[in-house]
């Protein structure tokens with residue numbers, strides 16, 4: 001048995017994706033001659049309500065190209081304290097763009113607009129870096145796949161406009177937010193200048209992300225992508241499964257969300273597991289172990305030996321992520337394993 005809930009990044013391409021790759025009409029994407037890439041970029045821009053879009057190799061590259069395209073060296077970017085950009089991208093914002101992050105702690109991944117306003121530098125004194133950008137993450141990974149509410153995005157947008165600074169969304173899982181909330185992705189992204197969307201997570205494509213925004217910014221992004229070595233040649237091979245993902249894989253995310261809820265409710269019924277199932281917005285389930293003499297690491301390792309794979313982004317909580325390659329029956333099996341291990345009171349040592 002192998003039930004892999006370490007992340008939704010473990011999803012494998014579907015038959016339709018593999019077929020689309022095989023049959024893809026391709027050209028050289030450097031001079032923009034790949035028809036499949038052009039089609040994908042047009043479709044993605046429309047779905048995200050933006051003028052233009054660019055294919056990038058990964059979510060990290062999309063976020064970094066967005067930062068590089070809209071900031072200058074020595075600028076400051078405002079990020080939620082535990083956002084992917086600052087926690088898990090190898091300090092690329094510092095190494096590549098030369099920007100400094102200002103980490104604003106959020107509640108369930110949501111930054112208080114007053115805190116954001118207070119963090120923006122007045123730039124009346126050379127001591128200060130210039131605040132160039134507000135970055136939001138939706139859904140928020142470290143905070144349990146939470147959805148950032150529309151009124152929060154609107155409030156942050158108003159501040160950004162008033163201060164004349166840019167707003168970027170790390171929307172790696174923005175389609176999860178759209179499906180779970182019933183709000184079209186284009187309405188969620190209306191508050192940001194640029195949005196990065198991953199196709200390799202719940203959507204199941206093997207490679208690729210999209211960065212969308214206004215035409216001028218995306219044009220600048222083309223230069224930065226080139227500098228980062230991200231401009232591919234017959235990239236239709238990569239774009240074709242992304243087109244399939246947009247057409248066929250977005251609506252089914254609802255199934256992953258229902259499975260996450262089912263998993264969380266099941267875990268809540270196991271003695272010694274600490275979880276509030278009402279806090280599950282999308283496909284991520286974080287929980288703690290509250291049993292004397294047993295740690296999260298003990299349970300994670302014991303689960304691993306039983307073929308139930310989870311992850312630990314930070315010490316003190318286990319993360320299970322639901323996705324298309326784990327079905328309801330497997331989630332039931334995983335719950336049985338956790339229930340048994342909790343009774344056995346396992347230790348990793």
Ligand SMILES: Cc1ncc(COP(=O)(O)O)c(C=O)c1O
Pocket residue numbers: 009057058059060061063084085137139141170172173198200209
């Ligand atoms: C919120 C978020 N942003 C960005 C990324 C980076 O995506 P990639 O792994 O494609 O670089 C991830 C990856 O898990 C993510 O969860």
